[in-house]
Amino acid sequence: MATYHIETYGCTSNRGESRQIERALRDGGHRPADGPGDADVAILNTCTVVEKTERNMLRRAEELAEETADLVVTGCMALAQGEQFREAGIDAEVLHWDEVPTHVRNGECPTPTADAEPVLDGVVGILPIARGCMSNCSYCITKFATGRVDSPPIEHNLEKARALVHAGAKEIRVTGQDTGVYGWDDGERKLPELLDRICEIEGDFRVRLGMANPGGIHGIREELADVFARNEKLYDFIHAPVQSGSDEVLESMRRQHRVDEFREIVSTFDDRLDRWTLSTDFIVGFPTETSDDHERSMDLLREVRPEKINVTRFSKRPGTDAADMKGLGGTVKKERSKAMSELKMDVVGEAYGSMVGTVRDVLVVREGTGDSVKCRDSAYRQVIVQNADEHGLEPGQFATVEVTGHNTVYAFGEPVSA
The missing domain is CATH 3.80.30.20 (tm_1862 like domain)
Structure with missing residues (x-):
């Protein structure tokens, strides 16, 4: 089984996600390493509150990429600005937190x-x-x-x-x-x-x-x-x-x-x-x-x-x-x-x-970062709806959305009348 090193930055939500990642890894027989240099994979759960935080996350990602054979970046910055790691030349997999255990396997x-x-x-x-x-x-x-x-x-x-x-x-x-x-x-x-x-x-x-x-x-x-x-x-x-x-x-x-x-x-x-x-x-x-x-x-x-x-x-x-x-x-x-x-x-x-401009029926599955919710369309593609409270959306509801944009691995949607 793999050894892992996980670092978490930011809010309580990020810490909770890291606990779930670690629980899934331990359940699969993986074990924590003494540090990133001893790990098969390092996991960086990121924050993106202000510009200084973003710079710190990029710098830490660069350091971890040098210390370990395999780096996974997840968390808020990975979801909102994942392309920055790629543009900085950092060799890392940028993943949603619940995809991390699959990668480590x-x-x-x-x-x-x-x-x-x-x-x-x-x-x-x-x-x-x-x-x-x-x-x-x-x-x-x-x-x-x-x-x-x-x-x-x-x-x-x-x-x-x-x-x-x-x-x-x-x-x-x-x-x-x-x-x-x-x-x-x-x-x-x-x-x-x-x-x-x-x-x-x-x-x-x-x-x-x-x-x-x-x-x-x-x-x-x-x-x-x-x-x-x-x-x-x-x-x-x-x-x-x-x-x-x-x-x-x-x-x-x-x-x-x-x-x-x-x-x-x-x-x-x-x-x-x-x-x-x-x-x-x-x-x-x-x-x-x-x-x-x-x-x-x-x-x-x-x-x-x-x-x-x-x-x-x-x-x-x-x-x-x-x-x-x-x-x-x-x-x-x-x-x-x-x-x-x-x-x-x-x-x-x-x-x-290719989804931008289309209308999709979605299921609201989970709360997202801030006032957003994560939804899935009929093909299980992820659509993020922001300002969820304003739209009255919460997990378990079905909605119709127009896809207004995307961020490589997920789309953004706005609710429309059915």
């Missing part, structure tokens, strides 16, 4: 708790549908803790989903190490049926499908895309981590898919849905990755143009087969990560820029 699957019980966080209900996976990735240590997939019956998960809705959930996040293989331990592919039946539950809420590896959903891609097309409650969003654009690297990673299968999944959803969001992950600097392999990943990113992208530098996990491979130098990994992260920002910025 280094391509490993999320790890539900042993009891896999649902959790209600505000108006967001977390619904773990299974534990374990069917993969044997050479870099992943999570499998040692969770083993093969163990899928409770559909009705069991439906009872948990109904309880979340009854408790006030307006967004249900279907989670698991690999949701696409739900039911495989019983010899069945049950995910499409489960999603259909969750959407049949009475109530006004939305459903987001969590990470599903391409190898798990390729064989059900048409059936799954049809489920999305007929259910308005489902966010038109999938998270399918490709990890590399090179079949040779995927083979070394022991991933259960190849690049063309990932393309076929994307093509199927393109055919079924008018507007949807593809989220994917890339691991940069895997020990067997050549410069040509890296360029194939860059080409794939340019080709499929995901609206949400997580770029992670490879780091060794003890006890995994990849830990015994001769690694690439830190400079090579840093250069490749920087190149892909820059391309990522261009691709994501283009996607959010």
